[in-house]
Amino acid sequence: MEPLDPSTIAVSLGRGAHRAGDPLNVPVVLSSTFRAGGAIGYAREGNPVWEAFEEVIGALEGGVAVVFPSGLAAVRAILELVPVGGHVVAAHGSYSGTRRLLQDLEARGRLTTRLVDITDTSTAVGAADGAALLWAESPTNPMMGVADLAGLRAAKPELYVVDNTFATPLLQRPLVDAGADLVVHSATKLIGGHSDVVLGVVVARDESLASEIRQVRTEHGAVAGPLEVFLALRGVRTLPVRVERASATAAALAGRFGSHAGVDEVLYPGFGTMLSVLVHGGAAAAERFCSGVRLAVPATSLGGVETLVERRAQYHWDAVAGVPDNLVRISVGLEHVDDVWRDFEQALAQIT
Numbered sequence: 001m002e003p004l005d006p007s008t009i010a011v012s013l014g015r016g017a018h019r020a021g022d023p024l025n026v027p028v029v030l031s032s033t034f035r036a037g038g039a040i041g042y043a044r045e046g047n048p049v050w051e052a053f054e055e056v057i058g059a060l061e062g063g064v065a066v067v068f069p070s071g072l073a074a075v076r077a078i079l080e081l082v083p084v085g086g087h088v089v090a091a092h093g094s095y096s097g098t099r100r101l102l103q104d105l106e107a108r109g110r111l112t113t114r115l116v117d118i119t120d121t122s123t124a125v126g127a128a129d130g131a132a133l134l135w136a137e138s139p140t141n142p143m144m145g146v147a148d149l150a151g152l153r154a155a156k157p158e159l160y161v162v163d164n165t166f167a168t169p170l171l172q173r174p175l176v177d178a179g180a181d182l183v184v185h186s187a188t189k190l191i192g193g194h195s196d197v198v199l200g201v202v203v204a205r206d207e208s209l210a211s212e213i214r215q216v217r218t219e220h221g222a223v224a225g226p227l228e229v230f231l232a233l234r235g236v237r238t239l240p241v242r243v244e245r246a247s248a249t250a251a252a253l254a255g256r257f258g259s260h261a262g263v264d265e266v267l268y269p270g271f272g273t274m275l276s277v278l279v280h281g282g283a284a285a286a287e288r289f290c291s292g293v294r295l296a297v298p299a300t301s302l303g304g305v306e307t308l309v310e311r312r313a314q315y316h317w318d319a320v321a322g323v324p325d326n327l328v329r330i331s332v333g334l335e336h337v338d339d340v341w342r343d344f345e346q347a348l349a350q351i352t
């Protein structure tokens with residue numbers, strides 16, 4: 001059979017054994033222990049719905065997936081593979097929780113860290129050559145810079161990791177297209193897609209790296225709840241359709257913001273469901289924009305069906321990273337583009 005399109009993979013994989021009379025969806029199995037002699041003995045080691053979810057995500061990314069109870073738990077498991085005293089080079093536009101974790105691990109003498117502009121390929125490659133780990137994230141958060149993920153491979157670190165949460169495997173496949181060793185997702189975001197579940201996943205380029213990650217998961221006791229994984233799997237079924245729709249809306253909004261006098265600059269990577277705007281009039285104007293929206297929701301997080309807005313520099317970890325005071329990050333949802341735009345227009349009109 002021809003290789004399946006990602007939209008087909010999302011719908012048809014992870015459905016169990018296909019025996020007559022079996023449920024179409026792998027059921028939520030609420031059991032901490034399993035009868036002796038089978039593949040799974042205790043729920044720290046596995047669960048049927050983990051396997052289903054991992055099958056789909058692994059196929060979408062082109063690797064072997066390992067589910068975690070949160071994105072940050074997945075990030076932490078990867079960092080466990082860095083040897084003691086190892087050097088980590090990471091994007092300064094990485095998720096704030098990742099940057100904080102790296103700083104804390106450095107303070108405790110576990111590893112050393114250098115943050116670089118991941119969109120400046122030659123500088124990043126120079127810094128990461130021979131490092132234990134290169135941590136890329138693209139598009140960057142919240143500046144929406146785009147890294148040359150394949151170009152970064154030239155650094156030859158021991159491990160090359162890409163946080164693919166913003167792009168999703170529909171728009172960017174770092175294992176297949178950029179030679180990455182590991183991909184990580186906060187499945188809380190686009191993969192789950194409905195703002196109702198916290199979950200993470202690591203995808204390894206091969207089974208041997210996946211089994212190292214799986215071992216860390218078991219040792220850390222980073223056990224995802226079966227109900228959460230079920231919900232995220234249900235989310236994945238519609239991921240390609242949601243990404244397609246929200247991406248089209250994001251592109252349209254980027255154009256409309258670009259010709260609006262209330263916005264100084266639009267930061268849009270050219271693809272995906274995320275964009276940021278620099279609101280004319282500084283921090284206070286950006287705050288008023290966020291409190292002036294009626295349809296969009298002022299809230300942190302991203303990737304759900306509902307459009308969210310957030311002024312990022314209010315957070316210490318983004319302020320120290322040099323995020324402009326007047327930047328509002330927008331996670332585009334599935335509302336109609338004209339309704340969302342009218343909402344943004346009226347919120348901007350309240351400022352000017």
Ligand SMILES: *Cc1c(COP(=O)(O)O)cnc(C)c1O
Pocket residue numbers: 070071072073095097137141163165166185186187188189198199200
């Ligand atoms: C949210 C997020 C994380 C952390 O994931 P949680 O599921 O919140 O633990 C990691 N990376 C990126 C890019 C994120 O947006």
